Amino acid sequence: MSRAFDLEAIRAEFPILSREVNGKPLVYFDNAASAQKPNAVIDRIANQSRTAYANVHRGIHTLSNETTEAYEAAREKARAFLNAPATENVVFTKGSTEGINLVASALAGRIQPGDEIVLSIMEHHSNIVPWHFLRERHGAVLKWVGLNADGSLDMDEYAQAIGPKTRMVAITHMSNVLGSVTDMAEICRLAHDVGAEVLADGSQAAVHMKVDVQALGCDWYVMTGHKLYGPTGIGVLYGTDEALDRARPYQGGGEMIEIVSRDRVTYNTAPHKFEAGTPPILEAIGLGAALDWMTAFNHDDVIAHENALYDRAYEGIRGVNGLTIHGEAPGKGAVLSFSLQGAHPHDLAQILDRYGIAIRAGHHCAQPLMEHLGVSATARASFAVYNTPAEVDVFIEALAKAREMLV
Template identity: 85%
Template sequence: MSRPLDLAAIRAEFPILSREINGHPLVYFDNAASAQKPDAVIDAIAHQARTAYANVHRGIHTLSNEATEAYEAARETARAFLNAPAHENILFTKGSTEGINLVASALAGEIQPGDEIVLSIMEHHSNIVPWHFLRERHGAVLRWVGLTEDGALDMADLAGAIGPKTRFVAMTHMSNVLGTVTDMAEIVRLAHAAGAQVLADGSQAAVHMPVDVQALGVDWYVMTGHKLYGPTGIGVVYGTAEALDRARPYQGGGEMIEIVTRDRVTYNTAPHKFEAGTPPILEAIGLGVALDWMQQFDAAEVHAHEMGLYARAREGLRGINGLTVHGEAPGKGAVLTFSLEGAHPHDIAQLLDRYGVAIRAGHHCAQPLMDHLGVTATARASFAIYNTDTEVDAFIEALAKARKMLL
């Protein structure tokens, strides 16, 4: 049985939510950038460090064995969270950015000049720049897929962009700006038909919907701990056995080798082949606890709650003159991005902060998307499990006041 969605009880587990900002109760709507951490995560990290900390996979002493057990238990939790077939399919990185760099770098050796990599224009820079490296260094050609009017991925454009030269399709599973959820299974179907691999950037999606990497059929799936109510400095890459086998190691160092001699090196098997050096041990353990924490709740109930907050906020913005909401694709997630004519998003965010409301303003690491929208920056409110209707109302009220001051 899932734990009931009792918001008062949930909020009590996030000490930071009881803070006041500028004399107002904190309203934290910057969850797409990074989510707050429950006591369970904060305490688990401290407890591990206090009682059972040592380096992993190296020692034969008790503490090292206990730390290794906890670290590998976190890998098992991540495996189950993504429904990966085996723990070998799960690599720990320091976040999505490192995860995507790992995949792009692992593939670099296979890229010939003229090989094509297909991206959408709503990608985060983390899922753009590593592919630019392959363009700059290996002559890859980047092909860009556009959006429909409401911000959905243009599937006809995608079908046209994938062809015999496509080696790789790298696409978001949920946009951090528009909230658009992509049809990853269909993306995979089109890419695989052309013999191309697919990487799904699940940095946002993994927080808001159950992910089954086997059902999606992706070759690679990437997520990041700090958006999943876990610590910073930890992320997960899922790779199929075949993709991992083909991939070159990303970094060299301890633990990723089998034999090192003066003139030769052979590599360990996955996942260790991709985890050079001392890994983020405490962070991985914290992430495991965060994923367990999330999974106490019914995912459909959490989704309905977050979308309820989105709908309330969307409704609140409806009456405001000169306000544009970016991204209204059917099935989108709880991310509300908007522009207000005549007001810079930074000024809006700064004024909202005066009322204790934390939102994001800027290009959201998505400059090609900003170009497409014809703006340089937007404001973004993004919702999480612990947010409430009262907070949405405080946000709308603060926005009305900010608007009066700015226009």
């Protein structure tokens, strides 16, 4: 049974929301960068540290067994969250960035000069730079897919970009700048038709959408804990059985081995062969608590709330002279990026901070997208389950005052 959506009760679970910034109540609209943490997560990490902490898997004693149970229970929660077939398909990482690097490293051993990797121009740098490594070091060719006028992925251009030389398609499931949602199931279908693997960057989508990796059909899917109301330093890489089996280990040592001798080494099975060394134990347990907290609500209630906040903000600023909203694709997530003619986004963010409002300003680790948009940076307000309509109104009013000061 789902928990009732009570906004006041939800906000009471986030202690940081009671503080003031520059003498004003905190309005935290930087959720696409990192979300705040509820007491359920904070307390779970603290209680595990206080009562049952040890290293996992190899211990025989009680504390190690209890910690291992909590750690592996978190893996099962991640599996259920993504609807992965089994826990063996769930690799814990430091975050989405490490997950993508792991996949790129695994692919490196099979890349030949001229092999192609297909990206979109709205990718986060974390889903660009690892593929540049393969371009620089192995002769891979990067092919770029553009956008339609509304900020949606140009699927016709995508269909033309893939072909017999395509080895990997690495595309965001939801843009961190535009909020645009890609048709990942169709992306996967077309890629598999030419024998390519697909990595979906779910860093934003996992927060705002219900994700079913089996229905999407992707070979790889990454998400990161700190955007999911969980800790930093923890993320999840999903891989199909086939993708994990053919991928070589990313790092060596510790948990990823079966036997080590002077002249040979044999590797553990997935997911452990990708989890070298002492893992992020408390962080994984904290992520499990965050996923429990998120899934206690009816997903449709949460999405409706976030979309209502976005719609309120959109309607409140779209008529402002000189203001451009970037990304208006149907079905987009609750991410509002905008530019104000004559005002640098950093100046906007600094003035809004005086009113207690936290937004993000810059290129958002998406410089190819900024080039496409014809700007060096944008301002971005992004919404979460704990934000309120009243906060949106404060944002709209403060933005009007900032415009008066800057333009």
